[in-house]
Amino acid sequence: MHMRVVxxxxxxxxxxxxxxxxxxxxxGPPEGVKAxxxxxxxxxxxxxxxxIQHFESEQDMQDSEAALDGMDPSDTPGTRAxxxxxxxxxxxxx
Numbered sequence: 001m002h003m004r005v006v007x008x009x010x011x012x013x014x015x016x017x018x019x020x021x022x023x024x025x026x027x028g029p030p031e032g033v034k035a036x037x038x039x040x041x042x043x044x045x046x047x048x049x050x051x052i053q054h055f056e057s058e059q060d061m062q063d064s065e066a067a068l069d070g071m072d073p074s075d076t077p078g079t080r081a082x083x084x085x086x087x088x089x090x091x092x093x094x
Contacts, residue, residue, distance in 0.1 A: 001088045002061045004035075004053040004068070011049045011078035016042060019077065032067030034060035040077070049077040061085060 020040075029035045037054040053068075055061040073079075 001036075002055040002058050003086060003088055004055065004061055004064075005084045006051045006053070006068075006080060007082045008049045008051065008076060008078035009047065009081045011042065011044075011047045013042070013044045013047075016040075016049065016077050019075070030067060030071075033064045035064060042077075047078070048081075051077065058087065 029038070033053075034055060035053045036056055039052040039054075041050045041052070043049070053061075053064075055064065
Protein backbone atom coordinates (compact mmCIF):
# COMPACT_ATOMS: atom_id res chain seq x y z
CA MET A 1 0.00 0.00 0.00
CA HIS A 2 1.23 3.48 -0.88
CA MET A 3 0.20 6.90 0.40
CA ARG A 4 0.26 10.42 -0.92
CA VAL A 5 0.10 12.98 1.90
CA VAL A 6 -0.75 16.56 0.97
CA UNK A 7 -0.56 19.40 3.49
CA UNK A 8 -2.66 22.51 2.94
CA UNK A 9 -2.48 25.93 4.61
CA UNK A 10 -4.98 28.81 4.57
CA UNK A 11 -7.87 26.37 4.94
CA UNK A 12 -11.25 28.07 5.31
CA UNK A 13 -13.40 25.77 7.50
CA UNK A 14 -16.59 26.81 5.69
CA UNK A 15 -15.06 26.09 2.27
CA UNK A 16 -13.84 22.70 3.51
CA UNK A 17 -17.29 21.81 4.84
CA UNK A 18 -18.93 22.85 1.57
CA UNK A 19 -16.53 20.54 -0.29
CA UNK A 20 -17.54 17.63 1.95
CA UNK A 21 -21.22 18.34 1.32
CA UNK A 22 -20.70 18.64 -2.45
CA UNK A 23 -18.92 15.27 -2.53
CA UNK A 24 -21.23 13.43 -0.13
CA UNK A 25 -23.06 11.67 -2.95
CA UNK A 26 -19.96 10.71 -4.97
CA UNK A 27 -19.31 6.99 -5.09
CA GLY A 28 -15.66 6.98 -6.09
CA PRO A 29 -12.58 9.07 -6.70
CA PRO A 30 -12.39 11.76 -9.38
CA GLU A 31 -11.68 10.63 -12.93
CA GLY A 32 -8.04 9.65 -13.39
CA VAL A 33 -7.45 9.03 -9.68
CA LYS A 34 -6.89 5.43 -8.59
CA ALA A 35 -7.06 6.03 -4.84
CA UNK A 36 -8.61 3.32 -2.67
CA UNK A 37 -9.29 5.55 0.33
CA UNK A 38 -8.91 9.14 1.46
CA UNK A 39 -8.68 10.76 4.89
CA UNK A 40 -8.78 14.46 5.74
CA UNK A 41 -7.38 15.79 9.01
CA UNK A 42 -8.35 19.40 9.69
CA UNK A 43 -6.93 21.75 12.31
CA UNK A 44 -9.25 24.77 12.34
CA UNK A 45 -7.11 26.66 14.86
CA UNK A 46 -4.09 26.60 12.55
CA UNK A 47 -6.24 26.68 9.39
CA UNK A 48 -4.42 23.63 8.01
CA UNK A 49 -5.48 20.30 6.59
CA UNK A 50 -3.70 17.09 5.71
CA UNK A 51 -5.18 14.91 2.99
CA ILE A 52 -4.03 11.29 3.02
CA GLN A 53 -4.69 9.32 -0.15
CA HIS A 54 -4.22 5.52 -0.14
CA PHE A 55 -3.20 3.62 -3.27
CA GLU A 56 -2.94 -0.11 -3.89
CA SER A 57 0.42 0.27 -5.66
CA GLU A 58 3.12 2.78 -6.49
CA GLN A 59 2.02 2.60 -10.14
CA ASP A 60 -1.57 3.55 -9.22
CA MET A 61 -0.21 6.52 -7.28
CA GLN A 62 2.01 7.60 -10.18
CA ASP A 63 -0.85 7.15 -12.66
CA SER A 64 -2.98 9.49 -10.51
CA GLU A 65 -0.41 12.29 -10.18
CA ALA A 66 -1.44 14.26 -13.27
CA ALA A 67 -5.12 14.32 -12.27
CA LEU A 68 -4.30 15.27 -8.65
CA ASP A 69 -1.76 17.94 -9.56
CA GLY A 70 -4.13 19.37 -12.16
CA MET A 71 -7.02 19.90 -9.75
CA ASP A 72 -8.59 23.32 -9.79
CA PRO A 73 -7.43 25.16 -6.63
CA SER A 74 -11.08 25.87 -5.78
CA ASP A 75 -11.55 22.09 -5.44
CA THR A 76 -8.81 21.82 -2.82
CA PRO A 77 -9.03 22.66 0.90
CA GLY A 78 -6.54 25.52 0.70
CA THR A 79 -3.04 26.35 -0.52
CA ARG A 80 -0.94 23.25 -1.22
CA ALA A 81 2.14 23.50 1.01
CA UNK A 82 3.74 20.08 0.50
CA UNK A 83 3.26 16.64 -1.04
CA UNK A 84 4.89 13.51 0.34
CA UNK A 85 4.67 10.07 -1.27
CA UNK A 86 5.74 6.69 -0.01
CA UNK A 87 5.08 3.09 0.81
CA UNK A 88 3.51 2.18 4.12
CA UNK A 89 6.23 0.26 5.94
CA UNK A 90 4.53 -0.20 9.31
CA UNK A 91 0.97 -0.04 10.53
CA UNK A 92 -0.62 -1.27 13.74
CA UNK A 93 -4.04 -0.83 15.24
CA UNK A 94 -4.12 -0.37 19.00
